Amino acid sequence: MFPLRLCDIRFQPNGRSVLDGIELELGGEGITLVLGPNGAGKSVLLRTICGLLEPTGGRIDWGGGARPHLGVMMVFQHPMMLRASVLENVALALKPHGIPRVERRRRAARMLDRVGLLARASESARLLSGGEQQRLALARAWVTAPRLLLLDEPTASLDPSATAEVERIVREIRTDGTRILMTTHNLGQATRLGDDVVFMSAGRVREHASVQRFFSRPASDEARLFIQGELPWRMTF
Amino acid sequence: MLRRMYGLAATFADAFALLATFDHRAVEIAVLSLQVSGSAVILGTVIGLPLGACLAVGRFPGRSAALVVVSGLMGAPSVVVGVVVYLVLSRSGPLGGLGMLYTPAAMVVAQTLLVVPLMAAIARQIIDDSWQRYAEEFRAMRFTWMQSVTTLLYDCRHSLLVAVLAGLGRAMSEVGAVMIVGGNIDHATRVMTTAIALETSKGDLPLAIALGIVLVAVILVLNAAAFAMRGWAMRRYG
Numbered sequence: 001m002f003p004l005r006l007c008d009i010r011f012q013p014n015g016r017s018v019l020d021g022i023e024l025e026l027g028g029e030g031i032t033l034v035l036g037p038n039g040a041g042k043s044v045l046l047r048t049i050c051g052l053l054e055p056t057g058g059r060i061d062w063g064g065g066a067r068p069h070l071g072v073m074m075v076f077q078h079p080m081m082l083r084a085s086v087l088e089n090v091a092l093a094l095k096p097h098g099i100p101r102v103e104r105r106r107r108a109a110r111m112l113d114r115v116g117l118l119a120r121a122s123e124s125a126r127l128l129s130g131g132e133q134q135r136l137a138l139a140r141a142w143v144t145a146p147r148l149l150l151l152d153e154p155t156a157s158l159d160p161s162a163t164a165e166v167e168r169i170v171r172e173i174r175t176d177g178t179r180i181l182m183t184t185h186n187l188g189q190a191t192r193l194g195d196d197v198v199f200m201s202a203g204r205v206r207e208h209a210s211v212q213r214f215f216s217r218p219a220s221d222e223a224r225l226f227i228q229g230e231l232p233w234r235m236t237f
Numbered sequence: 238m239l240r241r242m243y244g245l246a247a248t249f250a251d252a253f254a255l256l257a258t259f260d261h262r263a264v265e266i267a268v269l270s271l272q273v274s275g276s277a278v279i280l281g282t283v284i285g286l287p288l289g290a291c292l293a294v295g296r297f298p299g300r301s302a303a304l305v306v307v308s309g310l311m312g313a314p315s316v317v318v319g320v321v322v323y324l325v326l327s328r329s330g331p332l333g334g335l336g337m338l339y340t341p342a343a344m345v346v347a348q349t350l351l352v353v354p355l356m357a358a359i360a361r362q363i364i365d366d367s368w369q370r371y372a373e374e375f376r377a378m379r380f381t382w383m384q385s386v387t388t389l390l391y392d393c394r395h396s397l398l399v400a401v402l403a404g405l406g407r408a409m410s411e412v413g414a415v416m417i418v419g420g421n422i423d424h425a426t427r428v429m430t431t432a433i434a435l436e437t438s439k440g441d442l443p444l445a446i447a448l449g450i451v452l453v454a455v456i457l458v459l460n461a462a463a464f465a466m467r468g469w470a471m472r473r474y475g
Contacts, residue, residue, distance in 0.1 A: 050377050074377040080370055082392045083474040092388065096379045126475030144378075 001063045001071060001147050002028035002179065004049075010057035011044055011203075018044050019055065020203035028147075031170065031180040033190040033211070036200035037226065042183040045200070046150045049181070050074045070097060073146040077153040079137035081125040086117055086136055089125040093140045111143040112136075115169055131162025138169050142176070149173060151182035155189065167193055187227065191215060199223045251443035256450065263444060267451045270428040273341050273415070274408035277348030281404045285353040286397055289360025290386045293368050307361070310354035315347075319414030322347040326418065339420040344428070347414035352404035359400035364389045395470035398463045406456060 004026040011019035019041050026032060034042045047053045049060065050072060062068060073093070082089050090108035091101075099107070112118040115135040120128065125136060134154055141149055151170065155163040163186075170193060174180055184190060190197060190211060197214040199207040199222070207214065207223050218224045255263050292304060324330050326338040326346070337343045367389055375385045390397070412430035419426035421435060429448045436445040 047373075052373055052376055070379055074374075076374065076377075080374045082388070083395070083470070084392070093378050095384050095388070096381065124474045 001065075001068055002026065003063060004148070004179075005061040006049070006058065007061060008058035009045075009048060009055045009060065011041075011048060011053060012056045017203050019048065022058070022203075022205055024198060024205055024208065026179065026181065028179055029177075030195035031174050031182060031193050032196050032198055033194035034181065034183040034198045034200060035185075035187070035190060035226065036206075040200040041203040042200055043152050046074060046152050046181065046183060049148075050150050068147070070144070071147040072150070073141035073144055073148075074150040074152065075134075075137045075141050075154050077156050079133055079140075081128075081133060081136070083124070083126060085122050086125045086128065087112065087121040089136055090140045090143055093144050097144065107143055108139075111139040114142070114172065115139040116165070129162070131158050131165060134158060134162070134166055135169060138166065138173070142169075142173050142178070145176070146178055148179045148181065151180060153183050153185065155184065155186065163189070187215075199226065201226075248442045249446060252446035252450065255443055255447040260444075260447070263447050263451070265424065266427050266429055266432045266448060267455075269341065269426075270409065270430070270452075271455070273344045273428055274348060274405060276345045277352055277408045278401060278405045280345070280349040281352035281356045281408075282401055284349070285356030285404065286360045286390060286400060287386065288353070289357040289362075289400070290364045290390050292357065292361045293365040294382060294385050294389065304361070307354050307357050311358045313351070313354065314413070315351055315411045316413035316417065318350050319347055319417030322350065322414065322418045338418060339422060339426060341419070341426055343418040344415045344426060347418045348408040348411060351411055351414060352408050355407055356400045356404040359403055360393075360397055363393050363396045363400065367393055395467050395474075398467060402460060402463050405459060409452060409456060 006022050006024040009019055009022040010017070022041075022045060034045065036042050044053060048055050051067060052074075060067065082092065084092075087105060087108050090111055091104040094104040094107060109118060109121060112121050115138060117128075117132060117135055117139065120132070125133065128136060138154070154170075155166050158166065167189065170180060170182070182193070194211040196208065196210050198205055199209075199214065199218075199220075201222050207219050209219065214223065215227060218227060288307075292300065292307065322343065323338065325332050326335065326343050327333055328338075337346070368385075371385075371389070371392075375388070380388070410430065412434055415421075415426070415428055416431050416434070419428070419431065421427050421431040427435075429452045433445045433448050433452075436442070436448075
């Protein structure tokens with residue numbers, strides 16, 4: 001699967017350029033944070049890698065092979081919750097893996113333990129708080145032991161303590177050997193979690209650097225303005 | 238005027254007396270009605286709900302035409318369905334050899350054909366709403382088409398009670414099709430709706446009213462049960 005190479009990826013629905021020639025290479029380890037102003041194309045980039053959107057141009061090279069059927073998971077900003085128990089919502093993700101129901105539930109329970117939700121396993125998932133639902137969504141992705149995990153602003157609407165808990169889980173998932181690509185608007189989170197940063201604007205990757213270098217010596221004016229909080233929404237250069 | 242009111246009150250009193258004494262004719266007819274309509278609704282649930290889910294999730298050539306056909310058949314006149322089933326099951330029809338005409342089985346077939354489009358159309362609408370919300374996540378998890386359908390049916394199980402109740406209401410209140418394919422034969426194929434029509438025409442109003450009360454009561458009780466179940470589900474699952 002790795003190195004994952006995005007070669008001149010374009011996504012231009014109805015002639016509108018959302019991704020404009022994305023070039024990116026990801027190795028097999030670590031956490032990469034995708035930063036950029038609203039409308040930069042971050043979420044579309046993740047959806048394209050996940051296979052939810054078909055690029056209108058370019059290609060994705062999965063370590064020299066085809067896109068793996070399983071092994072790539074995505075967690076959304078507002079994860080869906082079935083009208084079912086917390087346990088069933090996690091076990092759900094193992095359905096496509098052909099695992100028997102009893103084993104699915106056993107693995108789901110083990111995963112709920114790791115995200116601190118085992119005590120609530122039998123409760124309705126829809127009645128969990130936002131932070132708990134996001135932990136459930138992470139458990140649902142993690143239980144499949146993905147090689148690549150795509151996180152689309154998983155802490156965007158969470159309070160600081162829920163955010164800290166999500167960050168702890170993300171670190172654990174990484175320690176388990178999962179490669180993580182995550183979008184965020186939280187620059188503090190980027191410094192806490194990230195190994196490297198991909199900075200996007202106007203559908204292009206403007207910069208790909210280590211976290212330390214990106215925040216200490218941004219290579220572009222756009223990145224510098226973004227870090228300083230001065231980059232206007234959808235500013236184009 | 239007063240005499241007419243008295244006559245009407247006496248008729249209702251006779252009807253309640255029939256119910257209070259569990260009149261064997263009324264009981265026999267009510268039980269057969271429940272058996273026929275219940276069987277049709279069970280078959281309608283097994284066929285109609287998955288069909289609705291498939292129409293909601295599936296993207297295939299001719300889907301729009303299928304949606305139009307299902308929606309159109311939702312309002313198909315029951316006598317037309319009755320005639321079609323009659324032609325198919327009559328001795329000279331393609332399934333005439335089964336000898337089903339004028340049996341409760343024929344009535345089940347006719348009512349099933351009536352409720353399937355209705356239940357499928359309602360199920361499609363309910364499941365489509367959920368599908369719009371879940372589609373991306375299901376695709377991200379690499380769900381197959383069939384896994385999406387079964388998961389959505391499970392997720393919408395409480396809302397789909399509406400479709401089941403609508404099917405039951407249509408089946409139990411239907412008279413034209415069962416009259417044609419059942420023949421309204423005493424002790425064999427007489428159900429509440431056909432008996433009410435017959436007894437009213439004969440002037441035996443107490444039995445007709447008694448059966449009408451049973452019919453309405455059954456539908457009300459089932460609706461109340463479904464309403465209570467939905468309320469419980471909303472509190473339990475959000």
